[in-house]
Amino acid sequence: MNKRFLTLSLASLLTASCYAQVKPIAPNKDAIRFSKAINPADGFKHLSILASDAYEGRETGTKGAWMAADYIRDYFKSIGLKGPVDGSYFQKIDLVNVTLKESHVTVNGQPKQYQKDYIVTPSLINDKGFMFSTDEIAFVGYAIKKDNYNDFANTDIKGKVVMMFSAGDPTLKPGARIDRASYRAMLAERAKYFADNNVKAVILIDPMVDRITENTKQAQNKGRVLVKTASALEAQNGAPRISVSTEVANELLKGANTTVADLQKKITESQAPASQILNVSFSASATKNETSVRCENVLGYLEGSDPVLKKEVLVLTGHYDHIGLVNDPNATDKVNNGADDDGSGTTGVLLMAKAFMDAKKAGKGPKRSILFMTVVGEEKGLWGSEWYSEHPVFPIENTIADLNTDMIGRIGEEYLGKPDSANYIYSVGSRMLSSELSNLSESVNATYTKMKLDYKYDDPKDPEQIYYRSDHYNFAKLGIPIIFFYDGMLQQDYHRPGDEVSKINFKLMSKRAQLTYYTAWELANQAKRPAVDMDGKGNPKK
Template sequence: MRIAKVLSTAAALLFALQLNAQYVSGVNTPDSSAIYNTDTSDVSVLLANTISAEDMREHLTILASDEFGGRETGHPGNDMAAEYISGHLNSLGVPKIMDGDYYQDVAFTYTTWEANTVTINGNDYKGAKDFIAFPDKTGNASFQAKEVLYLGYGIDDPEYSDYKKVKVRDKVILINKGEPMKKDSSYWLTGTSEPSSWTGDIDRKLKAAKKHGVRMVLIIEDGLREMVGKNRRKLLGPTVTLTNGLKDNTELANHLYISTTMAKDIIGDKDKKVIKSRKYITKKGKNCDAKLKPTFAVNQLRKSTILLGRNILGFFEGTDLKDEIVVVSAHYDHIGKKGDVIYNGADDNGSGTTTVLEIAEALAISKNMGQSPRRSVLCLLVTGEEKGLLGSYYYSENPVFDVDKTVADVNIDMVGRVDKKYEDNPNYIYVIGSDRLSTDLHKINENANNTYAGLTLDYKYNDEKDPNRYYFRSDHYNFARLGIPSIFFFNGVHEDYHQPGDTVDKINFDKMQNVGRLIFHTIWDLANRNDRIVVDGKVKAGR
């Protein structure tokens, strides 16, 4: 049994510590190719060295097996993964702090379209092909209209309003994205070459439309084909939201993103009128609408199903600073199946999940050695990451431990593969976010690496100008947005990202072991230092 291994390993390590031994039978030490510090007089080294490639392979082979069906949130394979993880925590003797269990239940609403069609002048258009309507963002609609109002950009601002002196209640409006520009390429709203928030925040336009009683907003999307491709999985499958915990979208007007073909069908022979309106807006910086006379009919009906998921909490109580919490997080869900094809998600994020399980075992051993860290450590395995960071969002909004007492989040998401840049040097890891809110956190991880691991730490994706914006795309961000210092460990993308080829046979377990040990040392420092790390950065919104 696992608990027997924990107890025997703890006894062996304690004996080694007392004797300052250089080798202990039964302790997993690095292989000859490892670059790892093996000073067994240091308790953190003894504990970190229990994190082994062999154990990682054992866990991941199960979690990323076909039997688990891709671990999609709300599906049986995800439940099986949760049971495996909680079973491991139980085998370590981790206390059940969630009403006698390890689970924080999370309800998800899966929404699809039962009907999603538009007819213009007798021409039929289909959702996810000719137009886009996200069922989690817009509601049911079934009506006909004999008029559509072209309303410029759909902006309602003190400096410029497309709604000024225009009756729009219960009408369908057609708008452009962006905002009006002058001939010199500056924007009317800002007077500079930089646009206002009306350009980037489409929800702001939809809220304005709702406020004015608009029945439906039609947004002309020049790049609709690219938008469909980018959102294909979301459009063809259900959209997933938190049943409780996220704001609903009743404040947004019903809306569609439509192709230029649909827009031309709506405009018909009134194209000169629309062009004239746009030229007037550009020249004068004042609104100018145009009445269009298509026959317009829409039929949209949503179907919603509530499914349950579970965040998993493994809590290790500290000693004199036990009221302060260090979180180590990873998402255990993946994207499931397409037909009979299973997306196993070995790297994404079976690797991070497995690493947390190994860290949990090291912490269990520390407890049985009488060497528990001073601060408490919460091993948080979350669901719903692939649906939009939903599980971690739910925890951050419904924390089991006070946010003010949460010192840091250490997040692990994809640490088992090697990207093209490092094909000849697998002992690397991308580090994201470590200095965004706390320079202390950054220094702690750097010191842990210099002292113990010797990995190449790459900060490429930590650049605030990085177009991938990974800082906002994993579960640590739901802690960072609350001002909690967060660090994200990531191996970079590869050709099997979100593909059926993300399988266990392609995992580099030696690399994964070394990264796991580095992460343990960073956690150990965070949990044992005298002073809590200082927050000296500012929260920046990004989602």
């Protein structure tokens, strides 16, 4: 699961429930018969390979991820799934490694040193690079506009180079944390304000430049992988950004007879902006290099049996990437195996694919089509699913739902030692867009798996904001109903080498995959697709 918080905004609290509260559906003998393919033994076979040390943590754009992609492709092919991308099982993703080709910064005509005085992020440079110079910089403090505080008041930034602190909010009390929803809204508002005023460039006063290490320098020089999604290209086409050290910032502020420390103290104590125009000469330029890197989602397609309904597609997802090797030469265990995150969910997709293909071969295949898709780059920022959302293989309007399994193999902290520790799953997001899908899931659970469905992470006050942190979200934002099944394991070995196959509860993992499978069976065979009757935030549509 991805660490980042992509967005915030939920409107209703959905409380936990269990199977006893809902009406079961009639059990389907065929569904039960073919569910036997989803079992602990086969789960172990897949996961012991995918999460082995040989796969080196499956980091996107590395040998381990390619090995995993090949394994999944070969398995999809072996059970009879079709390659839906012009006959291929791979959906190629435009991934590049971006390095800095050259850069120059001067202050009052004096050149500055890269990685000592300033840093430029190559992935934020567009294909043409940038070059600018100015004799006038607009210092705008923290670049915050809210309530009775406005760093932009009485300061014209139109067409100018802007200088600001890289982080912070002087209006917050000591120890207080800004609400993430408000923070993201503020960032979006700031970006729009800069764009509307045609800001030439942004200089960030960043303490990280002051304490950059040799390891960080080496990592920067190796480059950064980047998927060319719409959002990434939009970021590249914004105003150029340069992070400068405190020393360089003080040099820029010298003509105004002030310093970084003085300004921070003044703004915090007065609770008033100190924005001003600085008359100082500053110039900068930079270009980048890009090298293509192998990267792909792996897709297996099962065509539906109904001549009409087969045009509709149900998507089952899990991300096969993880975070790779430990960046510590002294570590005794150097592999972040990612057995639970998300080897378990990927394995679940493979087991479900086998169950549905067994049904197909026995003449009991689903009426609707099913796309089994293991995506890449989730840990980098939901890259694979975002790419699919922008380059769908099947029309978005024909996609009826996404069932996403991301971490289904362990017992989360809240359930350790509890009576229902081996019989629960967090169900996330099921009611954000479709009450019918949520009701179906509960009815399916009441009939087949009888697990506790915990809706904790649908709480709008969830500090982890789990709903926005896995691949289902790139379907939900397009208005496609989703359910995200998740075990809640966020502390024990999350993104650490300890996330090993030996710690997976394969019986529980299989049961959770069976819940997903039975839900998929109903979705793929019922007369109507689940209606979108909610607004995406858990409120009924008006």
